[in-house]
Amino acid sequence: MTGDFQLHRNSFGQLVFTGADxxxxxxxxxxxxxxxxxxxxxxxxxxxxxxxVAWIPILAKAPNAIRRLVEEELQGREFMPVIQRVCSVxxxxxxCTWRVETDRGDTTLVLNAEEDIRRxxxxxxxIMDSRGIQFLIRNPxxxxxxxxxILDRFL
Numbered sequence: 001m002t003g004d005f006q007l008h009r010n011s012f013g014q015l016v017f018t019g020a021d022x023x024x025x026x027x028x029x030x031x032x033x034x035x036x037x038x039x040x041x042x043x044x045x046x047x048x049x050x051x052x053v054a055w056i057p058i059l060a061k062a063p064n065a066i067r068r069l070v071e072e073e074l075q076g077r078e079f080m081p082v083i084q085r086v087c088s089v090x091x092x093x094x095x096c097t098w099r100v101e102t103d104r105g106d107t108t109l110v111l112n113a114e115e116d117i118r119r120x121x122x123x124x125x126x127i128m129d130s131r132g133i134q135f136l137i138r139n140p141x142x143x144x145x146x147x148x149x150i151l152d153r154f155l
Contacts (some may be wrong), residue, residue, distance in 0.1 A: 003016060003041065004020045005018060005019050005020060005053075005054050006018040007028075007045075007060075007065070007066045007069050007070070008069070009069065010026065014026055014027040015027065015028045015030075015053060015069060015073060015152060016028070017045055017053050019053060024054050025047050025053050026100045027047075027048055028047055028048075028053060029045070029046050029048075029073065029077070030043050030044070030046075030056075030073050031034070031043070031072045032074070034153070035078070036120055036121070036124060036126070036136065037082075037120070037121045037124070039104055040059045040060055041058055041059070042055075042056075042057065042071060042123045043055070043056040044056075044060050045070075052073060055139050056070070056076065058060055059071070060096065061148070065073055066110075070094065074100060079133070080135070080136050081102035081103060081104040081107070081133070081135050081136070082099050082102055082103040082135070082136045082137070082138060083100050083101070083102050083127070083136065083137045083143075083147075084103060084143075084145050085100065085101040085136050085143065085144060085146075086098060086099075086100050086101075086107075086146070086147040086150045086151060087099040087100060087101060088150075089150055092153050092154070094111055094112060094113050094114055095110055095111060095112045095113070095125050095130070096110070096111055097109070097110050097111075098110075098111060098150075100135070102135065109128055109129035109130075109131075109133065109135060110130035110131075111129065111154070112129075112130050113128075113129065114155075116128045116129070117154055119151070123138075123139050123140055124137065124139070125137040125140060125151075136150075136153070
């Protein structure tokens, strides 16, 4: 971490950063440098006007109180369900509706075009549905055979 600092929530629920110099910054937000490939590494604390006030190289090594606050804030802002199983698709031409199981529960998504499935750092895939929600598949090879077969038809 770059210097010592304190982090707490004020009565409005905003994160308040106090640097080693004693200056307070109200309503700071954590931002991941690598949200998909290394979500626990490289966390910046940013002011509302985009100024970085602190850098946390490895979140797991941060003091417990700071780590908990940063994790709470990130969970409240980030929503990227991880697909664990593709149960069915309405068809193999787009647009089509997928019924999936995710780490956040069962849901459906509408895939508008095959281009809405993007390859990230191998083997990770990112699927954008018609509502703009991004779904993550960390490793397609770890999915069950049916899910892999369905997914292969679109790749």
